[in-house]
Amino acid sequence: xxxxxxxxxxxxxREDFSDELxxxxxxxxxxxxxGDWFVPGQYMVIGVNNTQEPELAGVQRPMSIxxxxxxxxxxxxxxxxxxxxxxxxxxxxxxxxxxEGERVFLRPKPKGHFTIPGTVGQEDSRWRVFVxxxxxxxxxxxxxxxxxxxxxxxxxxxxxxxxxxxxDLGYRSELEALAEEHGLVYLPTVSRPAxxxxxxxxxxxxxxxxxxxxxxxxxxxxSLPTGTLGPENTVVLVCGLQGTIGESLVRLxxxxxxxxxxxxxxxxxxxxxxxxxxxxxxxxxxPVIDLENGALIEELKSDLGIE
Numbered sequence: 686x687x688x689x690x691x692x693x694x695x696x697x698x699r700e701d702f703s704d705e706l707x708x709x710x711x712x713x714x715x716x717x718x719x720g721d722w723f724v725p726g727q728y729m730v731i732g733v734n735n736t737q738e739p740e741l742a743g744v745q746r747p748m749s750i751x752x753x754x755x756x757x758x759x760x761x762x763x764x765x766x767x768x769x770x771x772x773x774x775x776x777x778x779x780x781x782x783x784x785e786g787e788r789v790f791l792r793p794k795p796k797g798h799f800t801i802p803g804t805v806g807q808e809d810s811r812w813r814v815f816v817x818x819x820x821x822x823x824x825x826x827x828x829x830x831x832x833x834x835x836x837x838x839x840x841x842x843x844x845x846x847x848x849x850x851x852x853d854l855g856y857r858s859e860l861e862a863l864a865e866e867h868g869l870v871y872l873p874t875v876s877r878p879a880x881x882x883x884x885x886x887x888x889x890x891x892x893x894x895x896x897x898x899x900x901x902x903x904x905x906x907x908s909l910p911t912g913t914l915g916p917e918n919t920v921v922l923v924c925g926l927q928g929t930i931g932e933s934l935v936r937l938x939x940x941x942x943x944x945x946x947x948x949x950x951x952x953x954x955x956x957x958x959x960x961x962x963x964x965x966x967x968x969x970x971x972p973v974i975d976l977e978n979g980a981l982i983e984e985l986k987s988d989l990g991i992e
Contacts, residue, residue, distance in 0.1 A: 687774065690732045690743035692788035697759045699785050705766040706820075706853055707781070708751070710759040713791050721754045725827035726800035726966075729760060732790035733779040741774040745790060747797075749823040749924070749966070751856075753830040760791065763823040763855055799824060799966035804945070805920045812907055812919040814843045816933055818891050819853070821925025822846050824966065826856050829863060840868030843907055847891030847929065849877045851884050870906050892929045895936035915940045916962035923965040930965045931973040935981070937963060938988040952976045953986055 698710040711731065723729075732745025752761035766777040783789065801807050815825040825844055832839055848854045854873045863869040872894060874887035887894075894903050901911050909918065921942055923930045934944055944950060945961025949972075967973060975981060986992075 687742035687744065690734050690745065690790040692734070692790050694789050694791040696783055696785050696787050696789060702852055702855055703850075705768065705781075706855065707764060708855065709762045709764060709780070710752075711762065711789060711791055712759045713793065715793070717757055717760075723750060723754055723795035724797075724800040724802060725750070725753060725831040726803070726824040727795040727797040728824075729762075729795050730792035731762060731776070731780070732792075733776060733783065734790075735774055735779050736782075737779070738774070743790065744772070744774045744776045744779065745792070746776045749797075749799075749820075749827070750795065751823040751826045753827055753834055755831070755834045763820045763826070765820050797966075799922070799924065799964070801828060804922060804961075804964040809920065810841075811917075812841045812843065812909075814845065814903075814907075814919055814921045816845045816891050816894075816921060816923040816925075816929065818847045818925030818929040820855075821923075821929070821966070822856060824924055825922075826859075829860075829869065833863070833867065838868070839863060843870035843872065843903075845872045845874065845891050845894050847874050847876060847889075847925075849875070851875055851881055851886075872903070872906065890929065890932075891925070892932040892936065895933055900940075916942050919962070921963050923963075925968075927967060927969070927971060927973050930967055934963060934965070934974060935985065938985050941989065943989060946973075948972070948976065949974070952982060953989065954991055955989065956991075 694711045694713045696709055697712040700708040728747045728749045730745050730747050732743055734743045735741040748762045750760060751763045766781045767775055817825055844860060860871045864871040872887060874889055874891060875884050876890050878884050878888045893899055904911055904914050921937060923933050942963040943959055943961050944963045
């Protein structure tokens with residue numbers, strides 16, 4: 686049975702993009718640890734008590750951190766209110782009822798390995814393509830902010846962000862400024878452009894940047910010769926919807942990008958000495974591709990040159 690949470694943090698600020706999408710800046714009661722107290726890309730567990738149905742008590746879920754370690758005043762989260770929750774006590778429904786100044790629970794220890802040191806390593810000099818659907822953008826905002834603070838260049842970082850509507854492109858102004866001033870390649874794309882005739886940017890989902898007819902544009906923006914995007918010069922990290930991860934994996938396998946996830950590597954019989962160049966963070970436990978689809982598995986093995 687769920688327990689009532691002992692609330693230990695305050696919503697310092699909240700920025701709403703719509704009724705279902707917001708940035709929450711949460712200030713813990715205890716001062717944040719000194720130094721690099723987390724690694725950009727990690728997550729923290731945030732929780733609330735259900736005040737409308739108190740018998741359901743508290744609920745808590747992991748959320749990727751969008752702020753950087755140098756931010757001392759708060760921890761920032763980019764959160765969507767789940768439209769069709771599977772739980773009877775969904776975190777986001779209770780969280781979105783809260784205003785600035787109201788209280789939440791924040792587990793103090795960050796966790797997770799979806800970081801640059803935890804994937805390719807900080808010294809890797811290849812291009813980094815960060816692919817995000819919706820709020821999957823959060824860890825990449827944290828990484829980009831930290832790179833800027835630490836004096837690391839952003840001119841070999843590409844952020845692809847997919848959203849349904851232009852108004853759902855959180856952090857757009859900040860990322861556009863990083864593109865203009867620091868060389869970040871920022872590619873926002875909208876999947877429902879018909880509803881927004883004023884939108885003149887890229888159309889489709891984030892993973893559509895990897896369709897055969899779209900790869901040339903991506904290479905152009907990254908200043909790569911046409912047809913050369915591959916694991917020799919690029920690593921790809923994806924965060925967000927299952928479909929975004931799965932479709933990106935399948936499409937990029939044709940360019941030789943090797944998944945790093947253990948279950949997929951085992952199913953594809955990828956040799957241990959073949960390093961991963963495709964990494965992902967997923968929100969649920971369902972496989973991002975159908976590992977029992979024999980035709981798909983054979984196609985991927987063929988694309989990766991695995992006999």
